[in-house]
Amino acid sequence: MEANYDPERISVTKSKVEAREPSMWRYWEFLPLISLENKVDIGAGYTPLIRAERLGKKLGVKSLYIKNDTVNPTHSFKDRPASLAVSKGREFGLNAVGCASTGNLAGATAAHATAGGLPCYVFMPSSVEKAKIKQAALYGAQILLVQGTYDDANRLAALAADRLSLGIVNVNLRPYYVEGSKTMGLEIIEQLGWRSPDRIIVPTASGALLSAIYKGIKEAELSGLIGGSGVSMVCAQPLGCSPIVKAFRNGGERIEPVRHPDTIVQSLAIGDPGDGYQALRVLRESGGAAVALTDDEAVEAVQLLASTEGIFAEPGGAISVAALKKLVELGEIDGDEEIVCCVTGSGLKTIETIPEPTNVKLIPPTLEGVRKATGLH
Numbered sequence: 429m430e431a432n433y434d435p436e437r438i439s440v441t442k443s444k445v446e447a448r449e450p451s452m453w454r455y456w457e458f459l460p461l462i463s464l465e466n467k468v469d470i471g472a473g474y475t476p477l478i479r480a481e482r483l484g485k486k487l488g489v490k491s492l493y494i495k496n497d498t499v500n501p502t503h504s505f506k507d508r509p510a511s512l513a514v515s516k517g518r519e520f521g522l523n524a525v526g527c528a529s530t531g532n533l534a535g536a537t538a539a540h541a542t543a544g545g546l547p548c549y550v551f552m553p554s555s556v557e558k559a560k561i562k563q564a565a566l567y568g569a570q571i572l573l574v575q576g577t578y579d580d581a582n583r584l585a586a587l588a589a590d591r592l593s594l595g596i597v598n599v600n601l602r603p604y605y606v607e608g609s610k611t612m613g614l615e616i617i618e619q620l621g622w623r624s625p626d627r628i629i630v631p632t633a634s635g636a637l638l639s640a641i642y643k644g645i646k647e648a649e650l651s652g653l654i655g656g657s658g659v660s661m662v663c664a665q666p667l668g669c670s671p672i673v674k675a676f677r678n679g680g681e682r683i684e685p686v687r688h689p690d691t692i693v694q695s696l697a698i699g700d701p702g703d704g705y706q707a708l709r710v711l712r713e714s715g716g717a718a719v720a721l722t723d724d725e726a727v728e729a730v731q732l733l734a735s736t737e738g739i740f741a742e743p744g745g746a747i748s749v750a751a752l753k754k755l756v757e758l759g760e761i762d763g764d765e766e767i768v769c770c771v772t773g774s775g776l777k778t779i780e781t782i783p784e785p786t787n788v789k790l791i792p793p794t795l796e797g798v799r800k801a802t803g804l805h
């Protein structure tokens with residue numbers, strides 16, 4: 429199911445939007461909540477769009493921006509879909525919510541459920557990074573670590589939604605969940621001065637975020653907020669779990685599920701992508717591109733982004749930067765284009781994926797120690 433809007437509802441002016449609070453809810457006309465009284469808002473969205481000149485220079489791109497979604501309340505873009513889906517759960521009068529998660533949605537759903545006064549049940553594969561498990565548990569959710577892949581956890585969550593009357597944000601509340609992610613696209617165009625860039629590169633797992641960003645931009649066109657946009661969407665996935673990239677590159681219609689994802693990029697390890705067909709359609713319709721990156725390339729992108737722009741992302745969040753690097757090298761992206769890389773999750777949750785740094789030294793508490801360690805005189 430996909431939400432469609434009465435054009436009357438989304439006819440809103442730029443100045444009206446600009447006068448509102450800096451959160452994703454400034455675009456409420458584009459979100460399917462009937463009464464704003466049901467809104468659960470802990471500050472998701474309206475994250476910075478940063479002009480990344482130093483990184484752009486390194487990659488040979490003149491006009492590069494980072495949409496920094498690491499700074500959301502639970503440190504990933506998942507606060508956007510969780511905020512909307514939990515709000516909708518309240519509007520439906522549900523008694524409990526939950527999610528199937530590769531890690532980030534767990535914290536996002538748990539935090540919003542707590543803030544909305546609802547019990548929360550999280551299903552995730554037991555291989556997920558420890559920080560993500562602890563974070564979600566701290567918000568008070570019941571964590572169910574499933575011995576299996578994300579797809580196993582997802583199937584179980586779907587069963588629980590059906591038999592135990594749970595509102596699982598990315599299963600039976602999924603049409604609403606997806607709409608929340610649209611706000612990233614709406615923010616990008618507003619922050620660029622109400623126009624779209626040439627390309628938006630998106631870390632992709634289920635395909636929901638990529639499809640939603642595009643849908644948001646198309647609806648902004650429909651509402652008259654921007655003129656016709658020629659934005660191209662780009663999908664970035666880890667090589668060990670890249671079913672959407674494979675289907676796109678093969679020119680096929682069918683997305684072959686990956687039964688056993690093999691990557692350290694846990695947050696993007698969805699073998700059977702729920703919005704894969706939508707993502708494929710958007711990639712083709714927008715004249716987009718898709719690329720798979722090795723784990724090493726994703727980790728290098730974390731280091732590159734941190735050391736040039738001061739943004740610490742997880743490998744699944746910085747994979748958009750790795751994709752940009754690769755597509756410029758392959759000649760599939762031109763350095764003169766205006767590009768936005770979506771950086772979707774914080775590195776603090778996946779610290780174990782980062783190699784030991786070489787610029788850390790243990791010194792005695794003396795100036796001599798500083799001189800020796802640094803070569804400063």
Ligand SMILES: Cc1ncc(COP(=O)(O)O)c(C=O)c1O
Nearest residue numbers: 532633634635636637695772773
């Ligand atoms: C950090 C991060 N980026 C991107 C994604 C991809 O989102 P989607 O499943 O909507 O494609 C995820 C999914 O869990 C994620 O955790």
